[in-house]
Amino acid sequence: MTRTLAALAALSLASPAAATPPPMTLEQRAEAALETDGYAYSFVEGLTTEVGPRQAGTEAEARAREWAAAWLRNSGFKNVAIEPFMMETWVPGDIARARVTAPFAQDLVVLPLGNSAATPVGGIEAEVVFFRTVDDLRAAPQGSLAGKIAYISHQMRPAQDGSHYGFAGPVRWVGPGIAASKGAIGVVIKSIGTDHHRNPHTGGTSFPQGVAAIPAGALSLPDAENLERMFERAGNRPLTLKLEMNPRQIGQMQSGNVVGEIPGSNPNLPPVLLACHIDSWWNAPGAFDDGAGCAIITAAAIHAGRGQQPLRTIRVLFAGAEETGLWGSKAYSDAHIDEAIAVGIESDFGADRVWRFDSNFRESNPALHKKIAAAVARFGVSSGTDLAGGGADLNIVRDQKGALIDLQQDGTRYFDLHHTPDDTLDKIDIVQLRQNVAVWTQVVGILANEGNSILTGGPIPSAPAIMQGK
Amino acid sequence: MTRTLAALAALSLASPAAATPPPMTLEQRAEAALETDGYAYSFVEGLTTEVGPRQAGTEAEARAREWAAAWLRNSGFKNVAIEPFMMETWVPGDIARARVTAPFAQDLVVLPLGNSAATPVGGIEAEVVFFRTVDDLRAAPQGSLAGKIAYISHQMRPAQDGSHYGFAGPVRWVGPGIAASKGAIGVVIKSIGTDHHRNPHTGGTSFPQGVAAIPAGALSLPDAENLERMFERAGNRPLTLKLEMNPRQIGQMQSGNVVGEIPGSNPNLPPVLLACHIDSWWNAPGAFDDGAGCAIITAAAIHAGRGQQPLRTIRVLFAGAEETGLWGSKAYSDAHIDEAIAVGIESDFGADRVWRFDSNFRESNPALHKKIAAAVARFGVSSGTDLAGGGADLNIVRDQKGALIDLQQDGTRYFDLHHTPDDTLDKIDIVQLRQNVAVWTQVVGILANEGNSILTGGPIPSAPAIMQGK
Numbered sequence: 055m056t057r058t059l060a061a062l063a064a065l066s067l068a069s070p071a072a073a074t075p076p077p078m079t080l081e082q083r084a085e086a087a088l089e090t091d092g093y094a095y096s097f098v099e100g101l102t103t104e105v106g107p108r109q110a111g112t113e114a115e116a117r118a119r120e121w122a123a124a125w126l127r128n129s130g131f132k133n134v135a136i137e138p139f140m141m142e143t144w145v146p147g148d149i150a151r152a153r154v155t156a157p158f159a160q161d162l163v164v165l166p167l168g169n170s171a172a173t174p175v176g177g178i179e180a181e182v183v184f185f186r187t188v189d190d191l192r193a194a195p196q197g198s199l200a201g202k203i204a205y206i207s208h209q210m211r212p213a214q215d216g217s218h219y220g221f222a223g224p225v226r227w228v229g230p231g232i233a234a235s236k237g238a239i240g241v242v243i244k245s246i247g248t249d250h251h252r253n254p255h256t257g258g259t260s261f262p263q264g265v266a267a268i269p270a271g272a273l274s275l276p277d278a279e280n281l282e283r284m285f286e287r288a289g290n291r292p293l294t295l296k297l298e299m300n301p302r303q304i305g306q307m308q309s310g311n312v313v314g315e316i317p318g319s320n321p322n323l324p325p326v327l328l329a330c331h332i333d334s335w336w337n338a339p340g341a342f343d344d345g346a347g348c349a350i351i352t353a354a355a356i357h358a359g360r361g362q363q364p365l366r367t368i369r370v371l372f373a374g375a376e377e378t379g380l381w382g383s384k385a386y387s388d389a390h391i392d393e394a395i396a397v398g399i400e401s402d403f404g405a406d407r408v409w410r411f412d413s414n415f416r417e418s419n420p421a422l423h424k425k426i427a428a429a430v431a432r433f434g435v436s437s438g439t440d441l442a443g444g445g446a447d448l449n450i451v452r453d454q455k456g457a458l459i460d461l462q463q464d465g466t467r468y469f470d471l472h473h474t475p476d477d478t479l480d481k482i483d484i485v486q487l488r489q490n491v492a493v494w495t496q497v498v499g500i501l502a503n504e505g506n507s508i509l510t511g512g513p514i515p516s517a518p519a520i521m522q523g524k
Numbered sequence: 525m526t527r528t529l530a531a532l533a534a535l536s537l538a539s540p541a542a543a544t545p546p547p548m549t550l551e552q553r554a555e556a557a558l559e560t561d562g563y564a565y566s567f568v569e570g571l572t573t574e575v576g577p578r579q580a581g582t583e584a585e586a587r588a589r590e591w592a593a594a595w596l597r598n599s600g601f602k603n604v605a606i607e608p609f610m611m612e613t614w615v616p617g618d619i620a621r622a623r624v625t626a627p628f629a630q631d632l633v634v635l636p637l638g639n640s641a642a643t644p645v646g647g648i649e650a651e652v653v654f655f656r657t658v659d660d661l662r663a664a665p666q667g668s669l670a671g672k673i674a675y676i677s678h679q680m681r682p683a684q685d686g687s688h689y690g691f692a693g694p695v696r697w698v699g700p701g702i703a704a705s706k707g708a709i710g711v712v713i714k715s716i717g718t719d720h721h722r723n724p725h726t727g728g729t730s731f732p733q734g735v736a737a738i739p740a741g742a743l744s745l746p747d748a749e750n751l752e753r754m755f756e757r758a759g760n761r762p763l764t765l766k767l768e769m770n771p772r773q774i775g776q777m778q779s780g781n782v783v784g785e786i787p788g789s790n791p792n793l794p795p796v797l798l799a800c801h802i803d804s805w806w807n808a809p810g811a812f813d814d815g816a817g818c819a820i821i822t823a824a825a826i827h828a829g830r831g832q833q834p835l836r837t838i839r840v841l842f843a844g845a846e847e848t849g850l851w852g853s854k855a856y857s858d859a860h861i862d863e864a865i866a867v868g869i870e871s872d873f874g875a876d877r878v879w880r881f882d883s884n885f886r887e888s889n890p891a892l893h894k895k896i897a898a899a900v901a902r903f904g905v906s907s908g909t910d911l912a913g914g915g916a917d918l919n920i921v922r923d924q925k926g927a928l929i930d931l932q933q934d935g936t937r938y939f940d941l942h943h944t945p946d947d948t949l950d951k952i953d954i955v956q957l958r959q960n961v962a963v964w965t966q967v968v969g970i971l972a973n974e975g976n977s978i979l980t981g982g983p984i985p986s987a988p989a990i991m992q993g994k
Contacts, residue, residue, distance in 0.1 A: 103753040106630035117629075159587075160576035163945065251721045252945035276948040280809075283573040283949075339750075475633065475722035478746040479753075 077361035080499035088492035093353035109336035110375035111143030111307035131314035139385035143307035147300035168258035171267040177298030200237035216465030230270035244278035249470035309374035316359030324396035325367035331376030347401035354494030364502035373447035387450035397457035400445025419511035457508040547831035550969035558962035563823035579806040580845035581613030581777035601784035609855035613777035617770035638728035641737040647768030670707035686935030700740035714748035719940035779844035786829030795837035801846030817871035824964030834972035843917035857920035867927035870915025889981035927978035
């Protein structure tokens, strides 16, 4: 398989030369990517094999930046740079144990949530209070959890649009903080995920101002379901849990963004910005989240920019430290806010097929919206009417009130893998990965050759209107 | 879901009373089990929830025995007993770490194999030698692994009959011993399994006479594949691994078998023996392996024995310490070899549907073989021509050269779960579980009401012929 892909990649690399008389059209390049792209798989294979998990602020993330920058240079990108920034850093430690001690003694698989506090050495042991939803927890009286461990459940289901993350996510995002504010000494949640493997889904949580962080962990879904069965079988007997974890905040550490460009023929035109994030949680090799995203945008930049030079520069941004608080996205916007971006697109939802295209210029620039919609329809992508909001790493475009496109991926499998050790290369379906590359090649190629304002269809102002309000 | 099942179980329990005029036929009881059995699911749910992992020789296995004995008594079984025995015991310790240190630093998920030695505290670090098959390892010159860690791969595929376990299994069974005999200081294998989750498949290994045990671990399949990609990318650079594990042999510990009976009306007839094993590996809750097996045989004994008393006693045997060396099977045979068994059947291959029936009396007692084959055909079970060998816990029947039946289950999913943390209740498909119970009910009901010798069809000798040679 690996050998076949290497051969295909070689073929892809060779084709520009072979195809010079005449150059392939954008449509032909997108079609070719659909059948034979080897760049994207090669990127995500390399990143997961040679680096693997790459938590923000660690030496592994630094290695990932170096690896990615080298890959971009080797693939012909120009102006490749690492832009470092400092950020508050949390690390997970190396102890994460949970054991029900009564009435049914059994170990449970747990991992800490980002920003979790440590337990004392030797752990804490306390009665567990079961909340079926985060709203049930909200309804608990102040002080009612004093000395207790809260367990918070949810009913998350797989969905093409990933919408259940919005329903279940608050259990992780705010549940621990609410439990702490009501006196809990620890909290475990049912992992925010949709699989049935013994691998917890970690992810960030936060504690309100004035509420001290407490130990907060995620149980794997089978363990959470087992705990709920124990509650049912325990009847009125208290259920007690022993929890030990040693994560910690280690202060300001260095992270960084990686950028690279396929230069356009008109340097006066704002660039097209393609974003992803390079970091992953310490427990996750990050094939889906977000090695695949970086792979897709990079492969698309190559295909869209080859054969004939694009009008606009195509810039890729591999943001650092996305998982722990969008630090790279903020740092990039802070550093570059005065440099207008024509349009931003992000890939950060796995490697399954793109099924819908949305923009935020459907009304302001209907001709361009329709042109893109028509071009991607042949890849099975429908045109949506949602207002594109862009991905996490596109702060700069939102801050500039610029043009945004969302290429919505099928998220049915995404929350089986999100933030877990199971987020490995084998989960990548190369057929769907290539469909992403094809759609992105088509979209990026159109945008990079658009001479007018993406957002309005009018001429580009010499000092872009989007900058005036700053 | 749980509540529905409880309701169904209650319904099942209630039906004998409701059905007294007239009693249900065996066929009706098997049909009813197919639709509504609640015993089997309730058993495996209880065992995995209230006990969970239950490694041979540990307090958890002792709790599992007590739990199972109580369950049998509460369900109307007679002569319920725990029969203790002593056994050499290995425990896994609480440290299992592997990390590639060069050329691509990355942690790998590892667990020790049964009978693995410990590393020194702090671990060992050495170059890894890659063997694509156990035969490649066999071909390595003596002494060629001195100071090295061996990695052994295989190509195991899912199969309905589980036959690839026979092809790949030697990597675990004998690979570490061969590597040790050639000087290796440690060994890691690609897990003997067919899934792609970050949960290693443990299982027993052994070292030849005169070869000291070395640290031997299983990598999860995604980690093993990643390691192989690293080898490909490393080229001529040595790949080094750091391995730390602290399993140990703790000498003679107590295990035990659990037995219970549905008494037959003729105590002079040898009983029908239904077997499974109650232990699991420390890392595996043992829903498929072998909670489901004990659940299936127990539910079938209840259904086959209810309504009208069977001619023969139906005895269930939950063997202890199967995983670590069939200790319970041997102990049971040693203790009871003089008590003739009419026929033995075991369930120890998960909870998916039965698809084939084999016996070892197809030629010696064709009428009975055909009668059973005809009776199970309506559940989608075909009649095979293999000579039934019985399961691991049927040593007594093999030692007595008695009658054996194999009810072959669909093993396509089995090696996704076998000996892993993922062997949890949610993997049980209740529709297929009930098909097992229905088939078993039918088969056990026929056997328990057979007045002649199962093996030959002739009259039962007063001192069974099978005992004469002892």
